[in-house]
Amino acid sequence: MAVNHITDAVRALIGLRSDWIEACHPVEASEVRRFFQALMDPNPRYWDAASPAAARYGGPVAPPGFAVHAFRRPPDEIEDPLGADGDPEFDGTSRLVRRGLPRVPVPLRGVLNGGYEYEFFSYPRLGERILCRSAYRDITQREGRSGPMVLIVVEDEYATGGEFRPLLKSVSTLITR
Amino acid sequence: MTAEISDAEIEKHLASLIGPVGEPVTALVEFGAVRRMALAIGDLDPIHFDEAAARARGYRGIVAPWPLLWLYFFTCTEYEHDFPFGRATVHGQDEYEFHEPMIVGDRITVTTAITGARLKHGRVGRLGQVVSERRFVNQDGALCAVLKTTLFRR
Amino acid sequence: MGAIFEDVEIGQEIPRLVKGPITTAHIVRWSAAMENWHRIHFDWHYATQHDGLPDVLVNGSWKQHVMIQLVTDWAGETGWAWKIAFRFRGMNLPGETLTAWGRVTGKEERGRFGVVDLEIGLRNEQGAEGTPGTARVVLPRRGGPPVPYPFDPAVLAG
Known part of the structure; x- marks a missing residue:
């Protein structure tokens, strides 16, 4: 192994769990509409308060995986995610893995999404707050064809409402290289 | 293609456009929509996300940046830019009137009409000029804004 | 049922x-809904020239x-x-x-x-x-x- 990216500082992050972080605002009808329209999923459970689905779930709900994308830039966050100041190399993505977790100090630029394992429990309704807490389950290095890759396995728990009703659990793998 | 159409026919078509467009549409001013617009135009004034800051400055609540009118422009009315002449429709100019601020939680009703349509003859040939007017009124009947948009057909 | x-x-x-x-319009519509600004999804020049991809993804x-x-x-x-x-x-x-x-x-x-x-x-x-x-x-x-x-x-x- 030419370079070992799994330094003590990286190893210290394994097992670290964040506090509960709240999404930038409660679930809104128009963001749910944009989501299901872009997904091309016209299911009435996402918009029709008179549907049988709404009776089961207590009103129109956001799609099952919606919470995963609900943690967008809060309006008071000064740092502009597009603010690489004209850097032609900037790929438009933040290197922050999760809002509640510190960055993984690995000097690799490319990020690939390796995959997900989801476990679903309920849907968020319109107006409900979405919360998430995350943990680094594992960080390992592998030798790829084009050099070392660092695999970051992140575990997320999503919940909603005052009672922290579970929405879903996710285990995802990010590949940096 | 449409070169054969006469000026008189074009003028008749344009005249037929004048009048109301569709039914009035009502949209909720959402916090998230205000947030996206404020971030997109780089306006980090706290009146666009902090209710206490907005009230301290005399507003009823969190204030929508005026460019949010364009969200309702695009999501609230549909009308066909279908002209029997020319090749391209371009956005020419806008005029705004601002009145009562739009506040998160307001229900804004948008009423659209074509208020002007005429044929001009420019250096590059025939130019259709269509003015549409949108009036934005809140749930209390207060006029928030008037947006006049001119499209050119050439 | x-x-x-x-x-x-x-x-x-x-x-x-x-x-x-x-189409690219479908991709941009999704990226906008997610507020995901990763350039490989909408910037053809960046995707193909910088990242060496066959097209936007x-x-x-x-x-x-x-x-x-x-x-x-x-x-x-x-x-x-x-x-x-x-x-x-x-x-x-x-x-x-x-x-x-x-x-x-x-x-x-x-x-x-x-x-x-x-x-x-x-x-x-x-x-x-x-x-x-x-x-x-x-x-x-x-x-x-x-x-x-x-x-x-x-x-x-x-």
Whole structure:
């Protein structure tokens, strides 16, 4: 192994769990509409308060995986995610893995999404707050064809409402290289 | 293609456009929509996300940046830019009137009409000029804004 | 109406979900809804010249929700799409039409409900499998109650 990216500082992050972080605002009808329209999923459970689905779930709900994308830039966050100041190399993505977790100090630029394992429990309704807490389950290095890759396995728990009703659990793998 | 159409026919078509467009549409001013617009135009004034800051400055609540009118422009009315002449429709100019601020939680009703349509003859040939007017009124009947948009057909 | 446990047979294919052809407009619409500004999804020059990709890419996040829709549609409002897992193995480009598919690989009675395992995937017209995965769905029994909502795996114990 030419370079070992799994330094003590990286190893210290394994097992670290964040506090509960709240999404930038409660679930809104128009963001749910944009989501299901872009997904091309016209299911009435996402918009029709008179549907049988709404009776089961207590009103129109956001799609099952919606919470995963609900943690967008809060309006008071000064740092502009597009603010690489004209850097032609900037790929438009933040290197922050999760809002509640510190960055993984690995000097690799490319990020690939390796995959997900989801476990679903309920849907968020319109107006409900979405919360998430995350943990680094594992960080390992592998030798790829084009050099070392660092695999970051992140575990997320999503919940909603005052009672922290579970929405879903996710285990995802990010590949940096 | 449409070169054969006469000026008189074009003028008749344009005249037929004048009048109301569709039914009035009502949209909720959402916090998230205000947030996206404020971030997109780089306006980090706290009146666009902090209710206490907005009230301290005399507003009823969190204030929508005026460019949010364009969200309702695009999501609230549909009308066909279908002209029997020319090749391209371009956005020419806008005029705004601002009145009562739009506040998160307001229900804004948008009423659209074509208020002007005429044929001009420019250096590059025939130019259709269509003015549409949108009036934005809140749930209390207060006029928030008037947006006049001119499209050119050439 | 969602699927009923007794009607499910191992090897059976569930209804497919076809999306496309996917254009750059579909990709930009999704990126905007997600507020995802990764340039490989909308900046052709960056995607091809800087990253050496064949074109801009269909978002992996969009593909994952298509897979979730496939399973959720089949479970209906009486069952529950409990677990879904997949890997992003292949890239998909504008112009492709994608078909999400699933096949039953196992079934088991659990308490008053049934648990069904599926193999799932997302294929393009050439048959290339870009997002292979698995799913586990909880279904009602014939004549039995719908799966309780919110879902709690404890209902499978008794």
